Amino acid sequence: MRSQRRLAAVLLAAALAVTACGGDEGAAPAPTGKAELSFWGWDPNMDKVVAIWNAQNPDIQVTLTNPAGGDQLVNKMVTAHQAGNGPDIAKVEYQSLPALVSGGVVRDITEYTSDTVKDFDEPTLKATKFEGKVYGIPQDVAPLMLFYRTDLFQQYGLTVPKTWDEYKQTAQTLKQKAPNTFITNFDAADPGWFAGLAQQNGADWWSTSGTNWKVDINGEASKKVAAYWEDLVKAGVVDKGPSFSPQWNKQMNDGTLATWISGAWAPAQFAGIAPDTKGKWAVAPLPTWQAGDKATGIWGGSAITVTTDSKRPAEAAKFVSWLNTNAEAVTAQIKNINVYPASTSGRSLPILTQPPPFMPNQTDYYEVIKQSAPNARSFPMWGPNVTVTFASYTDSFGKAMQADSPFAGALDAMQNATVADMKKLGFTLN
Template sequence: MSATDRTRRAGGRRAAVALLAAGLLLGTAACGGGSSGDGARNGATGGAKGKVTLTFWDWDPHMDKVVAKWNAGHPGIQVRLSNPAGGDQLVAKMITAHEAKNGPDIAKVEYQSLPALVSKGVVRDITRYTKDTVADFDRATLGSTTFEGKVYGVPQDVAPLMFFYRADLFQRYGLTVPTTWDQFAATAAAVRAKAPASYLTNFDAADPGWFTGLAQQAGANWWSADGDSWKVDIDGAPTRKVAAYWQDQVGRGAVAKNPSFSPQWNKQMNDGTLLAWISGAWAPAQLGGIAPATKGKWAVAPLPAWTAGDTTTGIWGGSATTVTSDSHHPAEAAQFASWLNTDDAAVTEQVKQINVYPAATGGRSLPILQAAPAFFPNEPDFYAKVKQVAPSARSFPMWGPDVTVTFTGYSDSFGKALQSGGSFTDALTGMQSAAVADLKKLGFTVG
């Protein structure tokens, strides 16, 4: 890269800092009412003439069934679905594709990844195409995709952290669902005493999104900005409290140490070795593939609180549908993104197929949310419980432009600490140092 390129990129990133500092509020939403629609009301005007084919990158299971609904009703705008990767891997592929000028038209992006994609010019400002669409979202939810009043994506879902547990095994062992983290520790110890081959849950050193949600619940704010200066507080007191708590659980042998979504973890979830899972509200869509033998055996409760009666929780995941700057059909792509996340039929199909909890306020009142998820037939009030928890879910007020580095640092440093018996709080210090160094390398000022 030439010196000119480095200067141009640093300048763009500094501009993104000011933009992020002024406009990005990331969080989950309060519940509300509303309606949805399609066609002219979504603000997608100025499209191309003739048939258009759009490429859509998304990792949701069964999204093909949702896309099929769109294709059946929009013969002039056809969407071709592809699943090249998920989460951070998809972000990396988007950046690589953008540099080669062959990115998709539309892509699913987790909220925490959006700032980096905006600063790199990978996703497009779709404000002009979503003037009516934005009315379907409350301010907090729309803030996850809005920078200085410009819309860079249509929110898809919100994912508050909740406590999923095997109701049958809790009954077998005479366990009470914990409502505080002190009670959680006592329950974890009771499981080990009553069923020595089992654990209440696992500590996941591989998935930073999981740990981030726990830090959010404790009150952490990992990034903040003042003008063009950033502050990083990854190893601050709230996060250190969370790290120390889980270090104690691991040290006592109260929780398993294998990562979520690993083959061993899948087996333990399926055979009852693990009794609970701290996960996002999307968990029912995943459990069918993880633990197929456990259908109808799970229940859900709010995440345990640090202080009795506190309803605060964090988030794990939550995504938006974005239009890339490589798309030659941004109006049509924005029309699809709006339809996907605000049209009643589209959102209903996503709830049915993917178990999303809708970001659109009107979507939270759809009739399908009165029924149980397919894998949770014993929980007819599942979505009512999510709706009750969602207003108290918090994210970081701001995500930094180096989330990928920070998340990689979590997996590396916590993974090593878990295997070696090292300090989790020291791992946080390492994450802090790496995040600060990366911001400075990118040309940012860190105060």
């Protein structure tokens, strides 16, 4: 918690420096009347949830658009903010929130959410709080899980692996029995899953001592993870293609890939990725480095924020609170988006006794997620330039895959790019 407060102090000082230039002099009075709010997000079927709100709140209407997802949306938010025409509301992954706070893009909504935050435990809420101020309402928790094709595992006599050693053995057995099949792919285009794997092994990519920062992206914990996957790639048991590409979708659909290491949100994606595989997937805890360990990492998980460009922050915050705490709204998100709720009350909703529509055969799906969620480890803090780090991941690991060069070098490149950028931004590093 002390490191979280130190992070908050640094980020909020930067935020104040940014916002102080504009000041509040001559601010126009708050608008009244019907509120027309814009909402940027990428969840499939979120329009169905927004429709419930709009039907019940004729004086506060929300229009949903999907300009991009993840890091791309963050970049669009920054650009829109600089032009003064950002949305009222935006979905932001937890790792991106510190940079948006420091950039003055998202708003402190503490005054509007005093009752809302009571529905969240402190470990969940701390990802959206800095110096005790609330900058977003948590939407979901996304522990890394192992999704596997039950039909392929049965066909080839495979046992669901509980450790990474077992996962490697399973990959080798599968390749022997089905030479054209891979246990999974190594995604050099999306850093989120690799960050989650590093988290599971205890990596802390950023830390602080006072106002000084330390970056440890290429530390031993991360290099152990990288070396493990490098071995699988070189052995030919893991495919090299990026996730979410047309080729990957085809492989997921036709059984070329037997597992997918993904966040708890994966079932919402299967229909678009592998439409012919309904009922063929199951979820299990992520394999661990030591037998009996329960640790996992996190891939994604988001907060819903109100931006500093919004002229109707009170109304926007009202919608954000409703979206993530109202029983009808959270139930609709579980049904249509397959989120695992961040709110305490949301985790007890009756719908969680039902499996996701695409995985009707696994009736205990949410129970498995519930057991893994408390063991999900994120970094104690995210750095102020995550987009730079993630862009370097894509570049450096992509080059390593093409050149068949050591993955440790890719981590070194990420380290160097992150440190150089933080120094350029004026941060002091140990």
